[in-house]
Amino acid sequence: MDENTIICRCSDVTLKQIRELISQGYTTYDEIKRLTRIGMGPCQGKTCGQLVLREIANATGRNIADLSFHNIRPPVVGVKLHLVAEEAENNEE
Numbered sequence: 001m002d003e004n005t006i007i008c009r010c011s012d013v014t015l016k017q018i019r020e021l022i023s024q025g026y027t028t029y030d031e032i033k034r035l036t037r038i039g040m041g042p043c044q045g046k047t048c049g050q051l052v053l054r055e056i057a058n059a060t061g062r063n064i065a066d067l068s069f070h071n072i073r074p075p076v077v078g079v080k081l082h083l084v085a086e087e088a089e090n091n092e093e
């Protein structure tokens with residue numbers, strides 16, 4: 001894969017940036033997330049999360065199943081405010 005490949009399209013992070021951070025010793029998902037904002041975009045890391053974990057696993061020789069991923073907190077998709085307001089009104093009745 002070309003190092004200029006965008007790994008996290010929500011935050012515009014390239015494979016090269018991820019590999020540089022790993023080579024500097026940042027070998028956990030959370031560390032890389034805090035430094036680059038991967039996983040913090042609208043998709044919540046659905047696209048980039050596994051790619052970053054794979055890079056960490058390849059670079060460190062660890063099993064990808066043993067690496068921790070961040071917690072995904074709801075809402076995981078955009079929610080229109082009128083739906084929230086309607087639900088609140090329904091609960092008041």
Ligand code: FES
Pocket residue numbers: 007008009010011038039040041042043044045046047048049
């Ligand atoms: S692609 Fe990384 S948070 Fe969406």
